Amino acid sequence: MFKTIRLVTGHSGMLLNRAVLYTVLEMIANAAPIGLLAVVITASFDGNVSVRQLLWWTLLQIVMFAFQAIFSSLGQLEAQSTGSSAMKEVRLRLGEHLRKLPMGFFARRDQGDISQTLLANVDEVEMIVTHLFNQIAGSIVLPVVSSVFLLIVDWRLALAVLASVPLALPLLYASERLMKRRSLIRQEAAASVNAGLLEYVQTIRLIKAHNQTGKRFTRLDEAMARLRDDSIRIEASTSPLVMLFSVALELGFVFLLLVGCYLLEGGKLEASVFLVFMIVSTKFYQPLRSAGASLVQMRYMASAGDRIRELFAEAPLSEPERPERPASNNIAFDGVHFGYGDKKVLDNVCFVVPERSMIALVGSSGAGKSTIAGLVSRYWDVTAGSVRIGGTDVRNMRSDDLFAMVGTVQQQPYLFNESIADNIRMGKPGASIQEIVDAAQAAHCHEFIAKLPKGYDTLAGEGGAALSGGEKQRICLARAILKDAPIVILDEATASLDPENEVLLQRAIAKLSQEKTVLVIAHRLKTIKTADRILVVDHGRIAESGSHEELLASGGLYSRLWQEQQRLGGWKIKRGDQRQIYSRAEDSPGL
Numbered sequence: 001m002f003k004t005i006r007l008v009t010g011h012s013g014m015l016l017n018r019a020v021l022y023t024v025l026e027m028i029a030n031a032a033p034i035g036l037l038a039v040v041i042t043a044s045f046d047g048n049v050s051v052r053q054l055l056w057w058t059l060l061q062i063v064m065f066a067f068q069a070i071f072s073s074l075g076q077l078e079a080q081s082t083g084s085s086a087m088k089e090v091r092l093r094l095g096e097h098l099r100k101l102p103m104g105f106f107a108r109r110d111q112g113d114i115s116q117t118l119l120a121n122v123d124e125v126e127m128i129v130t131h132l133f134n135q136i137a138g139s140i141v142l143p144v145v146s147s148v149f150l151l152i153v154d155w156r157l158a159l160a161v162l163a164s165v166p167l168a169l170p171l172l173y174a175s176e177r178l179m180k181r182r183s184l185i186r187q188e189a190a191a192s193v194n195a196g197l198l199e200y201v202q203t204i205r206l207i208k209a210h211n212q213t214g215k216r217f218t219r220l221d222e223a224m225a226r227l228r229d230d231s232i233r234i235e236a237s238t239s240p241l242v243m244l245f246s247v248a249l250e251l252g253f254v255f256l257l258l259v260g261c262y263l264l265e266g267g268k269l270e271a272s273v274f275l276v277f278m279i280v281s282t283k284f285y286q287p288l289r290s291a292g293a294s295l296v297q298m299r300y301m302a303s304a305g306d307r308i309r310e311l312f313a314e315a316p317l318s319e320p321e322r323p324e325r326p327a328s329n330n331i332a333f334d335g336v337h338f339g340y341g342d343k344k345v346l347d348n349v350c351f352v353v354p355e356r357s358m359i360a361l362v363g364s365s366g367a368g369k370s371t372i373a374g375l376v377s378r379y380w381d382v383t384a385g386s387v388r389i390g391g392t393d394v395r396n397m398r399s400d401d402l403f404a405m406v407g408t409v410q411q412q413p414y415l416f417n418e419s420i421a422d423n424i425r426m427g428k429p430g431a432s433i434q435e436i437v438d439a440a441q442a443a444h445c446h447e448f449i450a451k452l453p454k455g456y457d458t459l460a461g462e463g464g465a466a467l468s469g470g471e472k473q474r475i476c477l478a479r480a481i482l483k484d485a486p487i488v489i490l491d492e493a494t495a496s497l498d499p500e501n502e503v504l505l506q507r508a509i510a511k512l513s514q515e516k517t518v519l520v521i522a523h524r525l526k527t528i529k530t531a532d533r534i535l536v537v538d539h540g541r542i543a544e545s546g547s548h549e550e551l552l553a554s555g556g557l558y559s560r561l562w563q564e565q566q567r568l569g570g571w572k573i574k575r576g577d578q579r580q581i582y583s584r585a586e587d588s589p590g591l
């Protein structure tokens, strides 16, 4: 549990100490009136109380209440600000850590599961820092102070009051252990509900399209039912133990009555002392009961901390001890083998992409093209062989240097729910609006952005929901152009474009390749016809390599794919003719 507190407070540990100090002072101010009360009761029994003394005691009581209020506010304020800033730091550290993890981690772990850790688990741990830790520290101080006081006043009665503590503690321990076990199960159930909800919202279009609403909802419903059952189970198993702990603790009061009556009977105890004990013991049991309940609750929150620590424990991509910088921007694959776990995907892949050239990767679906592109950015590490940039193995480069060198436009473009300008600016933080417009013009998206009601200030919608696939892809391309990285990877970047925009974009990409190293993945072969070299990937191997003309002449796989696409691509919808919807391309010179 303390590991969790240390993990989240980090450098702010000292601030938390200050919060605890305020709480301790608050509790001392809370306990002080007890001593005062004892003096008043004893003096009243002895019959020597003056009005002046009473006034002084009352004044002292008021001062203690004021101190209590001041220290309580200071403690809460300190704990809240420590907690909030510590959590902000933890989220940033987690975000940074996630960025450095290999992509294999994201293939293993569910998005919803990760977001549950980043959001809910961090919030739960924040509760420890802002409320529970303070509460527990405070609730322990009061009984400690009161028991010291009681021991001084009458050790026999004090021992009677304290006798129930060793009886109650094993029950608290059992409850804490049970909570530890059950909380992990409940955390997993909560993560699976979160994952289900996220998937449901993200795929709502698909679910509607396939009329799957009921079925998907059933799965979500089941996950929620599991969470409900686990929550009830936690409550049902730990609450009775916490309750028993309270009852066992209160048994001390019964011991006090028994011992007190016995001593009173034998004339070995003054009635005033007995009365003081009966009043003060309430200040002993009540805080201990709430400390016990908070401790069990804290155990649950600490399991959220375990999940955060687990995430931090995931090994990031290894960083070289002596980082190297590439001498140039060419890319070389040298005998690369790679597989996802046991599944072998690439087999002895060798090729070079010279600087200022465009190399295209083509091949059937699942052949391994995106995997090759991913290895350049070190999304994964090769199993054998090496991927080098400018002669330097990418594993010997600092990952930040590598990411800065490569600009990628993915198959599925993603836009953040920010303005279009900010989405493009991500490529170069701090870029002026003129630079953004220039990049948008190069990516042929300026025109449609300018026509939007708020132009570049239009919100893209989460995931770019408010834009078409082609528009999103062009904005992502503008982002990559603005990044101005020496290596550009376009993974099916023109897949969602209409023929007209595709031609324009081809020109932009061709221009890009005059200055940069460009690796393009495309299914539509006519979009990469002009590439300096085309690599045909087949079952994880480079099956053919050459220019468009050379590959056509060789009559191999590329040539067959080309013929096939020519045949299929020759069909188009003929406008204005309801009877003859499809027509051969050669019938239409406009194609």
Ligand SMILES: Nc1ncnc2c1ncn2[C@@H]1O[C@H](COP(=O)(O)OP(=O)(O)OP(=O)(O)O)[C@@H](O)[C@H]1O
Residues within 6 Å of the ligand: 107, 340, 343, 345, 363, 364, 365, 366, 367, 368, 369, 370, 371, 372
């Ligand atoms: N994260 C992953 N975990 C396990 N297997 C994967 C993963 N990503 C891809 N694969 C598998 O590796 C093989 C190559 O996939 P890859 O995405 O590289 O092919 P591709 O040629 O780019 O396909 P496409 O043209 O359809 O995008 C496929 O069989 C695919 O199922």
